[in-house]
Each structure stands twice: as structure tokens, then as C-alpha cells.
Amino acid sequence: MNPYFAFIDESGVLQKDPNQPFFALGMLLIEDTSTLFHEITLLKRQASTATGDSRKAFEFKFKEITYRSRPFYERLIDTACSGSIEVKVRVLDKSRISSEGKKYIDIWESYNRYIGNMIEESVQGSSQCIVVADYLTRPRHSDKYLERELKRLPQVVNAMMLESHASVMIQLIDVLVGCVIYQFRQRSKPQAMFDMQKRRISDYLAERMERDTLAEPFAIQRPIPFEVRMLEP
DSSP: OOOOOEEEEEOOOEEEEEEEETEEEEEEEOOOOOHHHHOOOOOOOOHHHHOOOTTTTOOGGGGOOOOTHHHHHHHHHHHHHHHEEEEEEEEEEEEOOSSOOOOHHHHHHHHHHHHHHHHHOOOOOOOOOEEEOOOOOOOOOOOOHHHHHHSSTTEEEEEEEGGGOHHHHHHHHHHHHHHHHHHHHHHOOOOOSOOHHHHHHHHHHHHHHHSSOOOSEEEEEEESSEEEEEOOO
């Protein structure tokens, strides 16, 4: 059996921030990227033409959903739901962290640990994976590189970090994780005003997953294997 590709992205920050009460990690597992890669690349070109922003290259990012681009995000979700992928999301409710905040080096170590645990839980048996994670700056005072830490795991054949604009797969998991954490935010502050376009996309994903909400632990197999679990602080 060929190793999986594990595309990983995060949403939110681990630092104490009253405006970001949740942190989430997402992992997209896929064995053969060819079909899905070409479908998303074509969709990305169509979105770029339709939105007409010549100032920068179009990139699928949950935080940049607009009225004009929203239909393409819905098509992105449809494309993902027809692919041979598995999605794992881990959500941390930062209100459960009792300390007044951690040093950045501790946050980096927590980030490494959370990713390692997610891989150990998700890639089981004799299966292995090649990790491609969204780039995150390593603090100067830490001697730990994410790639080297992950390669210590028996499940990991190799690992690298990559800027999201260079990988449509990282962009896809960015959108899926963004939908999940957005609904957690909505549930925690039901009276707050939320962006309508982001709300519609997160609701669209919930509808495709045949769920009333994404803001709770669950595991389904159709239309694709999709799992949400809570992280322990």
C-alpha cells in the first residue's frame, strides 16, 4: 500500500486571544492526489477569472470568502465530497486553559505535540504518510523543527512545510477547518454578528455532511470520512 499524503493546516492561534477562543488543526489524508488536484486547480482558475482581482493570485482561504467568490467555495466543497479523502479536525477550546498564557516556545511545542498526536490517532496499523504542513514560523529559541519531530513517528515516511499558496490541498483543508471552527465560534456567541458569506459556506458544509452542526465531536463515513474531536489542553 502506498503511503498517504497528509496535508495539515491550522485555524486560529494557540496564544491567549479573546477574539479567537478556539484553535483547530485539520488533516486531509489522500493516497492519489492526481484527480482532485486537477479538479481544484481548474476551479481555482475559474474563481480567479470570475472574481477579477488582478492585484494578487487567487487562493482558497476561508477568511477571504466574499459574495463573488462564495459559489466557488461551494463547488470546492462539492469537489471534496466526491473525492477519495479523509478529513480529521481537532478543536481546542482555549477557555479550558487555566494559565494566563504560555510562552511562544511552549506554544510551539504544543503545536508539535498536537500534530503528532493527531497523526498517531489517524494513521493506524501498517499505514504510513508523507506530511505536508502549512508553514508556521519556528521560534528562534526552540531547537525543534516540526519536520524532524514528525519523522520520529513510525507512521511518518517524510515531512515538510509549505506555504499555502503553493498547495491547493492545504487550501482545501484550510476551508474545511475554517467551516468547523466558525460554527464553534457561532455556538459560543449566538448573539454576535457573523459574516454572512462565511456563515453560508460553513452551513453548506454541514448540509453536505448531513449534520445540523459541525460544532461538536462527531465521526461520519459519508459522503467522505470526516471526524471532529476535541483537543485536551
